[in-house]
Structure formats: C-alpha cells, structure tokens
Amino acid sequence: MWLLRLPGVYRPQADTRLLLSALRDAGLGRSARALDLCTGSGVAAIAAARGGARQVTAVDRYLPAVFSARFNARVRGLPVRVLHGGLTAVHGQFDLITANPPYVPSPSVEPAQGAAMAWDAGLDGRRCLDELCERAADLLAPDGTMLIVHSALCGIEATLESLRDKGLKSSVVARATEPFGPVMRSRIEYLEDAGLIEPGERTEELVVIRADRIER
Template sequence: MVLTAVPPWLPSLATPPGVYTPQADTFFLARALRRERLMPGMDVLDLGTGNGMLAVYAAQHGVHVTATDITWRAVLTARLNALWAGQSLDVRLGDLLSPVRGQKFDLVVSNPPYVPTPDPHRHTPGAEGARVKGGEAWNAGHDGRAVLDRICEEVPQALRRGGVLLMAQSALSGTEATLRRLSAAGMRATVSDRMGTPFGPVLQSRLAWLRGRDLVSPHEELEELVIIRAQQA
C-alpha cells in the first residue's frame, strides 16, 4: 500500500515554500488518527504541525487542539490554514513540547524527522515543520533517532492517564528501539500499522551509505513506514 494523494476526508490546505508539504507519511499518520475516538472536549497536541493538516483535521471533530512548531513560517501557516478552514487552533512557536511544559493531553500526534544521515551533526532539532530548515528536510542524526528519542522521553510525562501517542517513523530508524523506550517509560507500545513506500529522492541519494550500514538490503526497493501507538497506563 502506498499513499500518495491527499485522502478526500483530509482538509485541503495551503503549504508555502519553507513549510513541510504533507505527503505519504502524513497521510499514513492521518489514517491512524482517524481510527482514534476523537471526542469533544479532548485535549490533543500536534508536535511539529507543519501546515497544520493533522491539527485542523482533529479540530473538525470538536477537540481542543494545541500545535507546536519550531519555525515561525510553519506557525503562521497553520494559524492561517485553521482560520481558512473555520477551525480554532492554539499554535505555538517552540521545539517539540517546550511551549506546553506542564500541560497534559489525551492524545499526542507527531510526524517527526526520522531519516538517518551520513553526517551525525546534520539533523533538524524539532519535528515536522523543522524538517525544511536550511533544506535539511528529513535528517535526524546518524541513526535517525535525534528527535524520536526525545519524543519517547518527553511525551509520556505530557499524557493523562490512558492518553495515547501516535507517531510515524521509518523502520530505518529503529522500530524496536522506539517500542523499548516507550515501554521503559511505562507505556503500552505497539506497531499499529505498516506500509511500504518507494524510496524518495533523499533516501535514493544515500542508498549506498544505508546499504553499507546494512540498513537497506541490496535488492530492497521500498522503505517501511510504521505507526507507533503507545498508551499511558
């Protein structure tokens, strides 16, 4: 299964240059969000909101949505898109959970940077909207976990009892490592969905390096994306 077109039930929003354009991983995560029971009055957090697509979709169900992003361009884009869609969002500037310290949520959704990069010093510090900073669209450190590990550490403390984390990532950045970290934090963590998608330009450009690290087999043609679903005890 490969998701390339915007599903008709997602809002169609503007994405200016410099803001991450929703694509296969975004739509994949949106499907997982759609399966959750979004009830009016819930508090939802969208980490690295980008153009605000997931946040606006959640707000359409009557939940209270807070969204964060590390770039002003993404924050302003999400605010304008919410206004255009007739939805109310609380969009804040900052890195991951920094703008919401001390708050608790029923659901946290995130599509963070997760692609390993040959240069361990090249990674984007925040989540989805930060992917485009300086053209570093996907980079997440040498093992792809520069942001994933922070989310695994910080999100459990921001969830109410029974709260859920939904997160997209590539198997290249260690699915089992994510599950172990979330389990160690007291969460019930599982892979709720998987899909294969053709290697994009970024992965194509570093296939030799990825194969040299045995992250991609010589005949492998698809990247596996997974949805991590973790629930607070």
Template sequence: MLLITPPGVYPAQGDTRLLTEALEREVLDGRRVLDLCTGSGAVAMAAAALGARVTAVDVSRRALAAAAANLLLNRRRVRLRHGDLLAPVAGARFDLITANPPYVPSRSAPPRRGIARSWDAGRDGRALLDRICADAPALLAPGGVLLVVQSAVAGVPATCAALARAGLRVGIAARLRQPFGPVMTARAGWFEERGLIAPGQREEELVVVRGVRPV
C-alpha cells in the same frame, strides 16, 4: 482539506496520511490533543475536525505561518505554539499526542534551519524520536495515547522499547510501504553500507507506533 505548503515547509506526504488515519481511529470529541512537529498543520486540523481541543507545536516559524494560513482556509481552531518539541507545553496534560518528527538518517547532525530540518535526524534517524519517547509520556493523562510515525530505517523496535520503558503499553497502529522519495533515494547507497536497508531496496515501511498510558 485544502493545504498551502510554501517553500521551506514540509508538505503532507505518506507519513502524514498514515498518522492521520491512525488519529481518526481514536475517540477525540472534546479531548485535549497535542500535535508535535505540525508542519503545515494537516494532522492538527484533522483532530480539530473530529472535535478535539488541539495545540500544535513546531520549531519552524515558517511552518507555523503556513499552519495559521491553513487554519483560516479550512476554518479550524488550533492553538499554535512555537518552540522545541515539548518545551512550549511543559506542565500541560493531553489525552492524545501525535508526532511526525524528522526521522531520516543523515551523515551529520540535524540542521538548525532550512527545509532539511524537516527530515534530517542524525546518523541513526533518532535525534528527535528518542527525545519524544523519553519526554512525551509524562504529558499524557491517564489512559492517554501517543501516536508516532516514522520510517522503519530509524528503528521501530527502538521506539517500542523506549516507550515501554517509559511505562506505556505499546503496539503498532498502522503500516504502509511506499517507494523511496528523492531524499531516501539519494542516500540509498549509504543506507545499504550501514545495513539499514537490504541491497537494492528502494522502498520503505512507514509505521505508526501507539503507546497508551495506563489508567
């Protein structure tokens, strides 16, 4: 897959790869797939390559422009929608929903513009995760699957508990440990003060949480 990632658009990284690997273990041919926080469109294109009918959503117009360019470059068909999380697809139903939302704890509320909007997610890192856990299950068809990737610093147990409360059967689809990137490294001292990481810890665990709506 060839990807154009202009300035201001979140580049495909370890979380993108981990979510894509989890996606590829699902049966997708002919299925309806929704990719939230699509960024450059990497996960959406992976689903389309497996025969899915894909809709991708992002709040950033710049990200959607990059995704559109990448779709042309890779000759994939994906419906792109601009808007806040699930708002552009309200009332629709999907067999699979993927999400790679911002999840890095930040000292302030999530910004409304700029590249930091791709990762800053409030003091606990759950500004968007909690909304996805609360609202996405209702858009799943019976037997539908939700895949959400996040860092362990943003509370994987909280995600699992929220999806279980929403009626999904919950498990862990994939895990990956990787060194902190520049953003996490810059905040490591603050994370230590808050007990989000152990003293001296400079790597994080990425986790894909999988929720299934009962048939």
C-alpha cells in the same frame, strides 16, 4: 484538502496519510486536549480539531511551517494554537498527541536547517524520536494516547521498548510499504554503508506506533 504551504514546508504525503488514518481509528473524544508535534502545514492538528477536540495545540521548529499552520487553521475557523519551537515549547498534558517527527537518517551530525528540519534526524534517524519517547509519559494525560509515525529503518522495536520503559502500553497500529522518496534516494549510498538498508533496497516500511498511558 487544500493547504497553504510556504516554501520549504513539508508536503503531506504517505506518512501523513498513514498518521491521519490511525487518528481516525483512534476515536478522538469530544472533550480531548490534542497536541500535534512537528505539525508542518497543520494537517493533523486540523483533523483533530475537526474531530471534536476542544483544545488543539500544534508545534513546529520551522517558522514558515508555523505561519502556514496558523493560516490553514484560521481560514477554516478552527481553534488551533500554533507554537514555534520544539518539545521544550510544550507545557501541560494532553489526551491525544500526534507526531510526524523527522526520521530520515542523515550523514551529517550537524543540526538540520531550513526545510531539512522536517526530515533530517541524525546518523540513525532517531534524534527526535528518542527525545519524543523520553517525554511521552510526561506529556500524556491519564488514559491519553500518542500516535507516532516513522520509518522502520529507525528501529520499530527501539521505539516500542523506549515507550514501554516509560510505563506506556505501546504497539504498531498501522503499516505501509512505500518507495523511497527524493531525500531517501539521495542518501542510498550512506544508508547502505551504514547498514540501514540492504544493497538494492528501494522501499521502506512506514509504521504508526500507538502509546497509551493506562491508569489502573
């Protein structure tokens, strides 16, 4: 799929492909209200709209990503509303939520700026993941589904347990092992010193975690 990406906008890659595969497997309902968090170029929002969602909202904190996603949806004639901001910009509930949040551990405690907003996620990589898990139950409509992709380095069990603590049924629905990309390779010393990877480890497992709000 051709996509406009303004400078610094996250390029769809292995984690994106894994998320899109899980989205296809989820079987999006034709009347679904969909939300794509950390949309980047808007690829998952576009996939949801093409899959039949009647209403799609996409959100990103990086302004060039917002402009890119708006263009990519508009040129395809798709009804995708793209907002600038984080979770606080989102209101209402959704039948489907997709998220490819920042999850790369960073040696800096300062908030990320520019293109790094797409990957820098605090010392343990969970700064955005924890916020997302905290809000998940409120954002999901009854019987709604959330799909989150992230690295196993951030703690799979931490995500599963946090979602379950909010009353959501959660499980890993997709996995893939990938070699480190440029950002991870540039942080090998920090990752080893922090005990996040073993000495010599140069691959990471990506996972998609599904959370369902089950109404009884």
